[in-house]
Amino acid sequence: MVQEAARRTLEGKVALVAGATRGAGRGIAVELGARGATVYVSGRSTRGRRSEYDRPETIEETAELVTAAGGQGIAVVADHLVPGQVEALVGRIDAEQGRLDVLVNDIWGGERLFEWESTVWEHDLENGLRLLRLAVETHAVTSHYALPLLLREPGGLVVEMTDGTAEYNASRYRVSFFYDIAKSAVLRMAFALGHEVGPRGATAVALTPGWLRSEMMLDNFGVTEANWRDALTKVPHFGISETPFYVGRAVAALAGDPELSRWNGQSLSSGQLARVYGFTDVDGSRPDAWRYMVEVQDPGLPADPGGYR
Numbered sequence: 001m002v003q004e005a006a007r008r009t010l011e012g013k014v015a016l017v018a019g020a021t022r023g024a025g026r027g028i029a030v031e032l033g034a035r036g037a038t039v040y041v042s043g044r045s046t047r048g049r050r051s052e053y054d055r056p057e058t059i060e061e062t063a064e065l066v067t068a069a070g071g072q073g074i075a076v077v078a079d080h081l082v083p084g085q086v087e088a089l090v091g092r093i094d095a096e097q098g099r100l101d102v103l104v105n106d107i108w109g110g111e112r113l114f115e116w117e118s119t120v121w122e123h124d125l126e127n128g129l130r131l132l133r134l135a136v137e138t139h140a141v142t143s144h145y146a147l148p149l150l151l152r153e154p155g156g157l158v159v160e161m162t163d164g165t166a167e168y169n170a171s172r173y174r175v176s177f178f179y180d181i182a183k184s185a186v187l188r189m190a191f192a193l194g195h196e197v198g199p200r201g202a203t204a205v206a207l208t209p210g211w212l213r214s215e216m217m218l219d220n221f222g223v224t225e226a227n228w229r230d231a232l233t234k235v236p237h238f239g240i241s242e243t244p245f246y247v248g249r250a251v252a253a254l255a256g257d258p259e260l261s262r263w264n265g266q267s268l269s270s271g272q273l274a275r276v277y278g279f280t281d282v283d284g285s286r287p288d289a290w291r292y293m294v295e296v297q298d299p300g301l302p303a304d305p306g307g308y309r
Helices: 023-034 059-069 083-097 125-150 166-170 177-200 215-220 228-233 236-240 244-255 270-277 289-297
Strands: 014-018 038-043 072-077 102-105 157-161 203-208 267-269
Touching (some): 014 023, 014 083, 014 125, 023 038, 023 059, 023 072, 023 102, 023 157, 023 244, 038 059, 038 083, 059 072, 072 083, 083 125, 102 125, 102 244, 125 157, 125 177, 157 177, 157 244, 166 177, 166 289, 177 203, 203 244, 203 270, 228 236, 236 289, 244 270, 267 270, 270 289
Parallel strands (some): 014 038, 014 102, 038 072, 102 157, 157 203, 203 267
């Protein structure tokens, strides 16, 4: 999975990937570990107790994958809506490492809460408000407790994970009222954090993957990573999709960039950063999903990802 030229560039660095049980969070944690980082991975699903997702992925498994990739993975159970649990998590990192170099806010948990193209008055209100808490409040709580530790040493990186770039989302309705607000709020969080941490020696960015072949997405289409192209007969535009390791490599590239501050406050995508840093997805391609969305999918053209990966 790991590109050889990028190995060990983050040795001695400490990262917290908040929301690392599955999907992008897991891919990011593994790629940071592959470059030698110590990675704390947090979430609610453990081998002893599943969250309401009721899925098999666990934070222990993510930590083991980090270690197997060459880093040190440390799993910590934490509900990021509970301030005391987040405070304890950061306190543990401080006690054990004395530093934090990378914070990835990837907490989400809203896949089963939003309703496609449902108006605010039609959408289940309890689910919508829960989605906003999971997508926005968790990020604020985590930054509140983690940033003082990250700012202790210069050069820290904060990554706010979202769906869509600021440019794309600014003029497009994203799924539903609650989903649109959640993802736009996270984009704005990175912008605001850039103003707050930038003068103090750190960098904050918003980062979006493209069409992610997460565990849940593959299950939804009835395929696996090994045969994911079988889904193209039903969903042709899925040909532009990418693995979670692609955005993981984007975060690892940012964390190892001595000129990281040039990105402060910006909205970035995995495909954009692949062109800048030269990394690829696990199959050697460079999917550029957001350019594809604008130029092919949104205008209703036939699926043709060939020139976009």
